[in-house]
Each structure stands twice: as C-alpha cells, then as structure tokens.
Amino acid sequence: MNTESSNEKSQGTSQIEALAAKRIRHTRVNEVMTELDTLIYPGSQDSILLVCGPSGAGKTTLARHMVDAAIRRAHGELEAKRGIIPAIYTEAPSSGENDFSWRLFYQRILAQLDDDADSPKLVYGIDPESGRMNRSRAINRGTTLAALRTAVERGLRARQVQFLVIDEAAHIIRQTHGRNRLEIQLDTLKSLANLCGTQMVLIGSYDLYNLVSLSGQLARRIHVVHFERYRQDRPEDAQAFARCVSGFEKTLPELWGGKLTRHTKALHENTLGCIGTLSGVLVRAARLASMTNAWTTASLQRAFLTRAQHNRILEEILDGEAGIGPNLMYSADEFQLAS
Ligand SMILES: Nc1ncnc2c1ncn2[C@@H]1O[C@H](COP(=O)(O)OP(=O)(O)OP(=O)(O)O)[C@@H](O)[C@H]1O
Ligand SMILES: [Mg+2]
Known part of the structure; x- marks a missing residue:
C-alpha cells in the first residue's frame, strides 16, 4: 500500500471513529433528563424511578451521561464535596444462575464505591489516611450476603450517593420466578433506597414496566419515565x-x-x-x-x-x-x- 492510500485509509478510519463517538443531545434525551433531574432530590418519595423504552433508543447512553454529569458537577463544587460520589452506574448482573445474584450486584456497587480515592474524612467505614473504603471492616471481613449488604449501605451513605442507576434491570425480573419473589427483590431495592437516601433508577426495555403492577405499596413508590422512540x-x-x-x-x-x-x-x-x-x-x-x-x-x-x-x-x-x-x-x- 503506498503512503497516500494508507493516509487516506487512516483518515477514513478516524472519521468513522468520530461518527461512532458522536453523541447527539436530542429532544427525547432532553425530555427524559429533565424529568429525572426534577425527580431526583434529597428526601424524594420516589425511591424507584423506572426508565423504559425500546431497544436502541439510547437509554444506556443517557444513563451514563447523567451519572458522568452528576459527578462532574460535584467535583466542580466546593472542596468539602471531595469524596462524595453523587451517582453510580451499574448493570444488573446476569449470573447464569436461576436466581438473581444479589451477591454479584452488591460486589459491583462496592467496587465503584471503593474506586474513588477522594473521600469524606472521619466517616465510618472510610479510612481517613488513604481516603478509601475501609476494606477490612467493610468488605473483606465478611463475604456473607448480609455483610455485603451492610457494606453497601455504609458505602452509599458515606459517599452520599444521590442516585444509583441499574441498567439492564430486566435481568432482575428474568432471573426471578414467582410474583412473591419478585416483590421481595423490589422490596430489597426499596429498603436500600430508604435506608441510604439513594434513589434507584432502573433502566430497561418495556418488560420492566411489569414491575409497576406488583403491589400497591411498591407502585406508590415507583415513577415511570417513558423513553419513547420518535x-x-x-x-x-x-x-x-x-x-x-x-x-x-x-x-x-x-x-x-x-x-x-x-x-x-x-x-x-x-x-x-x-x-x-x-x-x-x-x-x-x-x-x-x-x-x-x-x-x-x-x-x-x-x-x-x-x-x-x-x-x-x-x-x-x-x-x-x-x-x-x-x-x-x-x-x-x-x-x-x-x-
Ligand atoms: N444521543 C446519541 N447520539 C449518538 N449516538 C447515540 C446516542 N444514543 C445512543 N447512541 C449510540 O447508539 C448505541 C446504542 O445506544 P444505547 O446502548 O444507549 O441504547 P439502549 O437504549 O440502551 O439499547 P438496549 O435496549 O439495547 O440496551 C450506542 O452504542 C451509541 O453509540
Ligand atoms: Mg442499554
């Protein structure tokens, strides 16, 4: 290949990369973001927000963008906010097992809570020297489900996580058999939200919407946002x-x-x-x-x-x-x- 045609080829490749990386802030994104931004605030009664829409609508892209934007905003603020993680993005694990794996789910959240070197000082479960989550107390000490759950609760509170995005949340439904079990799964999320003051944003396709009809007590706490196609x-x-x-x-x-x-x-x-x-x-x-x-x-x-x-x-x-x-x-x- 001569230099000219190889230059043309690499120019073409970088153009395609630019196209693939292009993010358009379109009308639907603005509508959904505005609704979510309005409903995510300290003390909100909407502990669970459900964003559903068709495959390929751009739900994951929007969710990641919201989390990045929240983190950027917090880091741009006062020094006192160092160590705070305002938002976390995670995917509901599809473990291949029959049951939804809360263990994997909690481990994923802990990995992110532990990721940020800056942290609020003098907070229980955070080592003031290193600024990291206190592994010996919070993570390694016990790997039972209860210990993981406690570590997640502590971490969410210590990092003052305002909202936790759970993408592919339909995995929770698909790996749960029976209406009662599903209600228990959702209750688990609801109680995490209430205990930590962290709102749960569940993202997925339309089958997620079935969660709304589960129980009156839960239905009252779920707000649905429709990420519609054009x-x-x-x-x-x-x-x-x-x-x-x-x-x-x-x-x-x-x-x-x-x-x-x-x-x-x-x-x-x-x-x-x-x-x-x-x-x-x-x-x-x-x-x-x-x-x-x-x-x-x-x-x-x-x-x-x-x-x-x-x-x-x-x-x-x-x-x-x-x-x-x-x-x-x-x-x-x-x-x-x-x-
Ligand atoms: N606003 C946007 N501007 C440009 N490209 C976008 C935008 N939103 C999404 N994309 C592109 O489309 C691809 C698919 O989007 P995304 O994964 O967000 O869709 P989704 O709704 O989560 O789909 P699924 O239901 O399959 O999970 C992304 O890899 C991204 O490159
Ligand atoms: Mg997606």
Whole structure:
C-alpha cells in the first residue's frame, strides 16, 4: 500500500471513529433528563424511578451521561464535596444462575464505591489516611450476603450517593420466578433506597414496566419515565428525528456529501425512530462506504436493519407501547382536571 492510500485509509478510519463517538443531545434525551433531574432530590418519595423504552433508543447512553454529569458537577463544587460520589452506574448482573445474584450486584456497587480515592474524612467505614473504603471492616471481613449488604449501605451513605442507576434491570425480573419473589427483590431495592437516601433508577426495555403492577405499596413508590422512540405519525417527532440525521450528517460532511438528509424518511422507517439504532446504521454505512472509498445509496441500504430485525423490534415496541401508553398518564377529563 503506498503512503497516500494508507493516509487516506487512516483518515477514513478516524472519521468513522468520530461518527461512532458522536453523541447527539436530542429532544427525547432532553425530555427524559429533565424529568429525572426534577425527580431526583434529597428526601424524594420516589425511591424507584423506572426508565423504559425500546431497544436502541439510547437509554444506556443517557444513563451514563447523567451519572458522568452528576459527578462532574460535584467535583466542580466546593472542596468539602471531595469524596462524595453523587451517582453510580451499574448493570444488573446476569449470573447464569436461576436466581438473581444479589451477591454479584452488591460486589459491583462496592467496587465503584471503593474506586474513588477522594473521600469524606472521619466517616465510618472510610479510612481517613488513604481516603478509601475501609476494606477490612467493610468488605473483606465478611463475604456473607448480609455483610455485603451492610457494606453497601455504609458505602452509599458515606459517599452520599444521590442516585444509583441499574441498567439492564430486566435481568432482575428474568432471573426471578414467582410474583412473591419478585416483590421481595423490589422490596430489597426499596429498603436500600430508604435506608441510604439513594434513589434507584432502573433502566430497561418495556418488560420492566411489569414491575409497576406488583403491589400497591411498591407502585406508590415507583415513577415511570417513558423513553419513547420518535414516531413517524407525529410531525414534531419526525422533525426531531430529522434534526438528528442532520446532526450526524454534519459530523462527516465530506463523507455524506450533503446527500444523507434526503434519506431521512427511509432512515426513520428502518430504525423505527430510535437514535441508537440510527447511529448503528450510519456507522455501518460509513464503514461499508470506506471499503469502496465512495458513499452510495447502496451502502446505506446494505447497512439497514434487515426486514426480520426490523419486524422483531417493531413487534416489541408495539407490545410495549400498548402496555405503557394508555396507563402512563390519565387524560385531563378522566379526573375532571380544571384546565
Ligand atoms: N444521543 C446519541 N447520539 C449518538 N449516538 C447515540 C446516542 N444514543 C445512543 N447512541 C449510540 O447508539 C448505541 C446504542 O445506544 P444505547 O446502548 O444507549 O441504547 P439502549 O437504549 O440502551 O439499547 P438496549 O435496549 O439495547 O440496551 C450506542 O452504542 C451509541 O453509540
Ligand atoms: Mg442499554
């Protein structure tokens, strides 16, 4: 390969990397973040917040962004806030066992609580010298489930964790058999929230929504946030989706040559209005184009979700929306709310 073509190739690769790394702050993200920001505050009664939406909507990206933003904000504040971890992101483990593994779950949280070298001084369970969680007391002393749970409670309180994001929270449901057991699992989270003043933000697809109907006592404590796709039948959604396509086009103007936005309707149809899926399709299209050094409509078509993928995702979305849509909010006339 001569130097010129190898330079072109590495330039192409870095362009695709830039496209893959691009994060668009779109309408739905703003709506969901605003709702969560409003409901996450000390003393809130909403101990569990449920964020559900279709696969590829961008839920994980949003959750990570919220946690990073909370940490950045706290670190930008007073010196007194050193050692505080305002938010933690974790994934509900899928252990391969029949039962949900609280052990693994607690270990994951402890690993993060222990990660930050700065810490509030003179706090029980935190070594003032090293600024780290006191392993001998909090972690290594006992590995029973009860000891792990106690260490997590201590850590969450000591680090003043305001909210704990549990991504892929549907793993908790899938690995739990029987309604009663599931209620116990949720109660475990609720009591962790209440004891530590840490709100639990559960993220997942529509099957998470089933948690709401578990029990009256729990239902009262769960607030549901719907991270919806952009629907083609709503003009404001179609416009917001079009702005995202345009945002992606501006990231790599030379590659798309101003011809991407003319495919907005097809992209909306194929990706079902999910921005994560749109990003995946465009990155794939850019890679396919880089093989031939030319972007064509054909490379976009080849990058699209196949009919089978599209139909499967659509089925899940329609099922989920049918479950959540009419139940999420009352219309004003049902309660005879004054306008
Ligand atoms: N706002 C955004 N701007 C650009 N790219 C995004 C955005 N949100 C998500 N993506 C991209 O889409 C991919 C999928 O998004 P993400 O994993 O957040 O979706 P998800 O809703 O969590 O999906 P799943 O239900 O499968 O877990 C991410 O890897 C990311 O690269
Ligand atoms: Mg995800």
